[in-house]
Amino acid sequence: MRVLYVDDDRINTLLFEETCRCAGDFEVACASTGAEALEIAADFPAEALVIDLHLPDTNGFELLPALRRALGDERLPAFLCTADEPSVVAAQAASAGFDGCWTKPVTVEAILAELQRSGRGAAA
Secondary structure (H helix, E strand, C coil), X not given: CEEEEECCCHHHHHHHHHHHHHHXXXXXXXXXXXXXXHHHHCCCCCCEEEEECECCXXXXXXXXXXXXXXXXXXXXXXXEEECCCHHHHHHHHXXXXXXXXXXXXXXXXXXXXXXXXCCCCCCC
16 A cells, blocks of 8 residues: 655654554655645555644645645545644544544554555555
């Protein structure tokens, strides 16, 4: 499964990349800003998106529809990742079109299981 991961925290990015590498079923492209994510989307046919809520140049709620348009799939599975209070953000994430909302620090097993359940990808 090809996953586009967008997070400006380098440690979180490294952890996500390593987790996916160890799982063996994922190809990951990473961006630290919304603009960079849109550039990557032009050449990386993502099958799922994982987007941090707070980015230096935008937020996850604004970036999601732009990435889905750029990738030509308005129903592309997408997950919001945030350190904000889950009881507040989860409803906003669902309203914005996210398929799930993960609270940092995330549980590796939960991420991998939810990405696999999204049912859109095949082994990379």
